[in-house]
Amino acid sequence: MESLKKLDKNLVSRMYEGMLKIRHFEETQSRVFRAGEQEGFTHVYLGEEAIAVGACLNLNPDDFITSTHRGHGHMIAKGGDFKKMMGELYGRTTGSCLGRSGSLHIADRSIGMLGANGIVGDGNPIAVGAGYSILLRGTKQVVVSFFGDGATNQGTFHESLNMAASFNLPVIFVIENNGLSCGTITASVCKVLENLGDRSVAYGIPGENIDGMDVVEVYQTVEKAVDRARAGQGPTLVNCKTFRHHGHFEGDIDIRDEADINEALSHDAIKEFEERMLKECLITQQKIDEEHKRIQQLVDEAVEFARNSPLPKPEDAMKFVYAE
Amino acid sequence: MREIMHRDALREAIAEEMRKDEHLFLMAYDVGKYGGEHRISGNLYEMFGDLRVKDAPISEQGIVGCCIGAAITGCRSIVEIPFMDFMPLCMDMIVNQAAKLYHMFGGQMNVPMVILTAAGGYIRAAQQHSQCFEAWVAHVPGLKTVMPSTPYDAKGLMKTAINDPNPVVFIEHKKLLPMKGEVPEEEYEIPFGQADIKREGTDATIVATSYTVHLALQAADNLQKKGISVEVVDPRTLVPLDKATILESVKKTTKLVIVHDAHVTGGFGGEIAAIVADEAFGYLDAPIKRVGAKWTPIPFPSVMEDYVLPGLDDIEAAVREVVG
Ligand SMILES: Cc1ncc(C[n+]2csc(CCOP(=O)(O)OP(=O)(O)O)c2C)c(N)n1
Numbered sequence: 001m002e003s004l005k006k007l008d009k010n011l012v013s014r015m016y017e018g019m020l021k022i023r024h025f026e027e028t029q030s031r032v033f034r035a036g037e038q039e040g041f042t043h044v045y046l047g048e049e050a051i052a053v054g055a056c057l058n059l060n061p062d063d064f065i066t067s068t069h070r071g072h073g074h075m076i077a078k079g080g081d082f083k084k085m086m087g088e089l090y091g092r093t094t095g096s097c098l099g100r101s102g103s104l105h106i107a108d109r110s111i112g113m114l115g116a117n118g119i120v121g122d123g124n125p126i127a128v129g130a131g132y133s134i135l136l137r138g139t140k141q142v143v144v145s146f147f148g149d150g151a152t153n154q155g156t157f158h159e160s161l162n163m164a165a166s167f168n169l170p171v172i173f174v175i176e177n178n179g180l181s182c183g184t185i186t187a188s189v190c191k192v193l194e195n196l197g198d199r200s201v202a203y204g205i206p207g208e209n210i211d212g213m214d215v216v217e218v219y220q221t222v223e224k225a226v227d228r229a230r231a232g233q234g235p236t237l238v239n240c241k242t243f244r245h246h247g248h249f250e251g252d253i254d255i256r257d258e259a260d261i262n263e264a265l266s267h268d269a270i271k272e273f274e275e276r277m278l279k280e281c282l283i284t285q286q287k288i289d290e291e292h293k294r295i296q297q298l299v300d301e302a303v304e305f306a307r308n309s310p311l312p313k314p315e316d317a318m319k320f321v322y323a324e
Numbered sequence: 325m326r327e328i329m330h331r332d333a334l335r336e337a338i339a340e341e342m343r344k345d346e347h348l349f350l351m352a353y354d355v356g357k358y359g360g361e362h363r364i365s366g367n368l369y370e371m372f373g374d375l376r377v378k379d380a381p382i383s384e385q386g387i388v389g390c391c392i393g394a395a396i397t398g399c400r401s402i403v404e405i406p407f408m409d410f411m412p413l414c415m416d417m418i419v420n421q422a423a424k425l426y427h428m429f430g431g432q433m434n435v436p437m438v439i440l441t442a443a444g445g446y447i448r449a450a451q452q453h454s455q456c457f458e459a460w461v462a463h464v465p466g467l468k469t470v471m472p473s474t475p476y477d478a479k480g481l482m483k484t485a486i487n488d489p490n491p492v493v494f495i496e497h498k499k500l501l502p503m504k505g506e507v508p509e510e511e512y513e514i515p516f517g518q519a520d521i522k523r524e525g526t527d528a529t530i531v532a533t534s535y536t537v538h539l540a541l542q543a544a545d546n547l548q549k550k551g552i553s554v555e556v557v558d559p560r561t562l563v564p565l566d567k568a569t570i571l572e573s574v575k576k577t578t579k580l581v582i583v584h585d586a587h588v589t590g591g592f593g594g595e596i597a598a599i600v601a602d603e604a605f606g607y608l609d610a611p612i613k614r615v616g617a618k619w620t621p622i623p624f625p626s627v628m629e630d631y632v633l634p635g636l637d638d639i640e641a642a643v644r645e646v647v648g
Contacts, residue, residue: 064397098430109432114396119420125386126421129393136347136375136399159386166381320427321465323434323489 002216004280011057012282015215018053019270020295022046022073025082028299029072029089033250037307038090042103045073047245050269051176052077054218055144055238058226064112064130064143066123070176071106071116074146079111082302092309099312100320121154123147124173128160131169131235142170142229144222150181152196153189161237165203170229172222173237176212178244183255197239205235212240213269243267325506330496331364333475333507334440337482338365338402340511342372345400348486349376351387352404361406362442362501384414388439392421392491396433400486408443408495409455422491423466437492438485444497444535444585445622445633454622454629456586458533461493462562462595468492468516469562473537475505477560480514488516497535517564521573525555528579528643531570531596532556536583536634543639552647562592570596571604578609579646585633588616610646615639 004012026044033042045052048070056065056077067074075085081096088095088106096108107115114130117123127145134141151157152175164171175196179186187193200207206228210217218240225236243264247254254261277283328336342348350372355365356379369377380387384405391401405411411418418439426434445454462469468490472478478496485492522537523544532540537558544554557573559565574580580600582593593614600612615634623629 066393096430097428097432100430101428105428107429107432109396109429114393114433115425115429117421119416122389122417122421125389125417126393126396128386129390129395130397131393132349132390133347133394133397133399136349136394156385156389159381159383160389162381163383163386163390167378320431322468323426323431323436 001214001276004216004276004282007216009282012277014057015053015219016273016277017291017295018057018077019049019215019273020291022049022052022076023270024292024295024299025076025085026072028303030246030250032303040102040104041249042089043070043249044246045070047269048176048178048212048242049073050215050218051174051212051240051242052146054215055146055172055174055222057219058223059112059142059144062112063141064114064127066114066127066130066143066145067116068123068147068151069104069116069118069120070148072103074116075106075108075113078113080108080113082298083305084108086302086306087309090306090309091311092306093312094305094309100316121147121151121156124151124156124160127171127173128164128169131164131171132167134170135167140230142172142226144172144174146174146176148181149175149177149179149186149190149193149196152199161200161203161205161235164235165205168232168234171235172225172229173235174222175237175239177239177241180244180248182248185255195239197237200237205237207237207239209239210241212242213267213272215269215273325508327504328475328507329502329504330475330478331362331501333479334364334482334496335366335368337479337486339368339371341483341486342368342376347399348401349378349394349399350402350404351378351380351391352406353380353382354406355379355404360404362498364404364440364501384410385417388414388417389421391437392417392425392435395435395437396425400436402438402440402486405439405441407453408441408457409452411441411457415460418461418467418491418493419464423464426490427466434489435491436489438482438494439491440494440496442496442498442501444499445629446535446585447498448624448626448629449498450624451621456584458495458562459586459590459592462592466491467563470494470516470560471534471562472496472560473500473522473534473558475503475507477514477520479507480512481516481560483511483513484516487513495534499535514560516561517566519557519559519566519569521555521569522558523554523556525553525577527553527577527647528581529555529557529573529577530581530583530639530643531559532583533559533562533592534584536585539634539636539639540583543636543643546636547640547643552643554643567599567603571600574600574604575607578607580608581613581615581639581642581646583615583634583639586616587619588614589619591616610648613642613646615642
């Protein structure tokens with residue numbers, strides 16, 4: 001593992017802050033959801049924070065990301081506003097989508113977050129299109145598409161990688177390989193699960209298999225991919241091995257062995273990053289405690305904000321069917 | 325006035341709009357040098373180059389998804405799905421993404437794109453190249469559904485479709501594409517939701533769509549000789565639907581026959597019948613008749629296909645029945 005001292009100090013603190021933001025947001029989200037404060041269902045990103053944060057730290061505000069059903073982390077990493085997000089999760093008019101789509105479709109066009117998606121695998125072709133639009137408009141933007149190991153077995157994965165490769169598009173495909181496809185262990189339905197990045201060979205593009213629990217490794221791998229993309233050298237596939245803390249959705253059963261879960265939980269991305277920072281004297285325990293407190297307070301404020309925000313009018317369901 | 329074919333009228337519309345908007349592109353397999361499976365794109369590739377007239381892999385989901393991604397990031401596009409029978413492959417993208425994003429994201433992103441396809445039988449193309457799925461499409465809020473029957477309508481509606489800020493499914497017919505009709509040299513648009521009375525009459529109304537408009541007109545000619553005066557109404561767009569013109573015609577003639585080459589069961593004719601029954605029941609002097617494909621897949625040989633698809637005899641019989 002590389003010394004954090006080699007990295008820009010500011011970058012290290014942004015890595016830490018980004019992961020903490022997702023952690024606190026999602027732990028709170030899990031709690032308020034399970035307490036029955038929100039309707040519907042919700043998938044949280046706990047455990048996978050290093051991927052969204054490491055990847056998005058390479059992006060500019062006008063770059064794009066596409067997301068999945070597990071999209072809160074992506075949105076936070078891309079600069080999402082806690083209040084607009086909680087507003088959305090509570091189905092309130094202050095939400096980024098005016099409270100009309102909730103957890104599953106959280107989106108914020110103003111920060112290039114093109115939407116969480118309820119259809120597994122559909123983010124990839126949309127990312128390809130954002131890439132095509134970049135080509136046509138002649139800008140230097142890039143697109144990062146996040147998706148799970150489960151989504152790699154959709155036809156859209158193949159179609160998208162082939163198109164992005166053939167059209168030489170500035171798209172970085174990031175697999176969040178937690179080994180789970182809802183209630184199915186992906187390894188039982190996918191022979192190459194461990195090194196999904198090798199699938200890149202089939203499309204003639206670079207592929208990487210990395211430790212998705214190491215925010216630095218994610219950052220540096222995606223940095224190379226983004227540089228290539230901006231230089232007009234086309235797409236990259238990055239397979240990030242990771243571990244998800246919770247079951248598929250909040251309140252769902254967990255099909256993994258408890259012993260395996262406990263073993264994995266002992267290698268938490270954030271805890272290990274804190275230990276690294278402490279060991280290298282980049283932070284003090286007191287500062288760590290303060291950071292946790294500061295960010296939790298931001299989340300608490302967002303929850304209060306959402307709770308006190310108005311519900312949409314029923315008839316507003318009829319709005320936004322067609323653009324004028 | 326000059327006469328040109330449907331396919332040429334469509335190409336003219338596309339070319340005129342592509343000249344005005346450098347971020348408008350056409351994407352599908354075979355649209356490039358080859359000139360399109362139905363020769364719609366023709367020389368557009370020579371006119372606008374590879375980036376804007378883009379040959380794609382045979383990946384319907386990928387292509388439609390790509391155009392959606394481009395739409396929400398500042399471009400417009402026309403996708404060609406050469407046979408409507410292939411549309412089920414990308415129905416997910418059309419229904420779950422294109423039709424939904426504007427509503428889901430609270431108006432943050434709209435999806436301006438045209439999905440151009442050719443439906444219909446009468447060309448001995450057998451079970452997998454003869455279908456009409458307009459009722460599937462018209463069932464989904466967020467989509468607009470266009471079905472022209474003449475080159476004049478095709479051109480004017482295509483220009484409106486391209487400039488519409490929403491996903492438009494533009495349904496051509498394989499029998500119509502080589503058919504000629506009058507088209508002025510100057511530019512024009514035809515607004516959506518305006519039916520066209522293709523022939524005036526007093527004894528019965530036929531509402532027909534796409535190629536069957538021509539069958540209805542021929543049937544009306546034949547019936548005229550027997551003293552029955554038939555009005556032929558072509559809705560031109562199913563969504564939005566010009567209910568007023570249909571209702572007005574039925575109130576005048578007091579009899580209604582609906583014709584399409586889609587299957588009768590679950591076809592859009594049922595919707596029109598229901599509207600008329602609901603809003604003009606008191607004016608009807610006979611039960612509403614629907615004429616369409618019999619309840620079997622469309623077979624290859626002419627002896628079978630002509631039996632299954634609606635023909636002149638079927639239409640004339642239906643009119644004679646309602647006229648009594
Ligand atoms: C097309 C489609 N099929 C199935 C589902 C139901 N579903 C939702 S998430 C999911 C598992 C996705 O697994 P993965 O892509 O690995 O993401 P993860 O949940 O592990 O983050 C399934 C089967 C769906 N939403 N969409």
